[in-house]
Amino acid sequence: MKRSTLYPLLVTVVICIAPLLVAAEKVGQAAPAFTATASNGKTFRLQDYRGKYVVLEWHNNGCPYVGKHYKSGNMQRLQKQWTGRSVVWFTIISSAPAKQGYVTASEENEYLVKMQAAPTAALLDPTGEIGHLYDAKTSPQMVVINPQGVVIYDGAIDDKPTTDLSDIAGATNYVNLALEQAMAGKQVETPATRPYGCSVKYPDSTH
């Protein structure tokens, strides 16, 4: 192991990330506002959805952790279940051009049809701006925002951080829990977890 390379690396980290630490959202605080263009060409503003629950799902179609939830149909089931209960569901793609998971609008539209996905919209974020606003680390990372515009959940989709489809059946789904508990007027028991998955492929990502 070449640990001698560690220290210059740390210095680089300090320089690169300092500006990004300022704006990141936290559970219990107001969800940062954003405006984004969806794959269907429409413009969506988060602020327009006050009064509704909003789910943000970070997506990368080449990531095996995302694949686990799409090949099994789990993500599509969640999307249908919750949009059927008036929840707004934004799939967000923060992969930079030429990086894994980057798609053009028409490629994403084809993917949505092929996978029978049913989000309210798939938002294209190739600059990573929305991803950084929410400090999204992985795909699939999930954020739940309540009708008052406050983040009530941020983290993993469930408690099985693997790529195995067989792990979905026995998993505790944190998005379901947060929405069910909040809609029942209860405290969200698990408001934050470590999101699992592939790193979000920002323009400056290296791994």
Add this chain to the structure above:
Amino acid sequence: MKMRGSDSSRRFPRAFTFGVVLVLYAAGAQGAETPIPHGTLELVAENRWVNPGHGFYLGLHFQLEKGWHIYWVNPGDSGEPLRITWQLPPGLNPGVIEWPVPRRLGTSSIVDFGYEEAVTLIVPVHAESSLAEQPLARLGAEIRVLVCREMCIPGRTQLSLTLPVKSRPPAPDVRTRELFAAARKDLPRPAPQNWKFSVDDAKDSFVLAANVAPQVTQAIFFPLAEAQIDNSAPQILQPLASGFRLTLRKSDRLLKPIERLKGVLVLSGNHAYLIDVPVSKREAQKNNSGT
């Protein structure tokens, strides 16, 4: 004539079997390099045989293509550590992986902890004294491992090796001696007893202080638990005459106080120590009472 013929025909398969056993003995201590995504993995043993009533070490030796990595026990912001499903004969009881010091991977807002190029993860195994002598015991393991560069590929592979079980003091295998020596060199050590650590819970940060001499000019902390500190945040070192203070920004996902801060502390000169320090709330109380 008839008797002799049948004798020789019996002798041939016996000799053949003996030869096969010899070949297996020769190859025995080590498994084979098995392909995993962008690399190879081999199950290796430190000793040439298993000695009932004693412990020994197995190793998982990874060789990865340039740029690809696997993960530490706490993978950091993304990724996943490997998982082992052991297939060992009854009487052989595996312990947990003794993790070498990881590297920080990534230079952006996402920082992971893991290993590049080559690493050997060693695992202690205890052999019960009731284990019977046998010429060839099969030791197997199914490994699930995530291998990443910019993208991640999950791998699942079956490993095995055969070792005799003998009631004799074990002999180290010269072919794996260097691998195990290198692996042990990279393990974090307990901190010297006269070093005193403290951790203050200071609102948005944990402040780790130590009375370490000589003066420390570089320090990096790797947390053993996920989502305690912000992995990508700069770790701010203040060298002091009596030691140092290292400020670690808390994770945004840490919503409850923690009792202890556990992890690996790497100091100037690549000396790595395993530390487990109770967290005191003095600083936090002071801050709260002031506001």
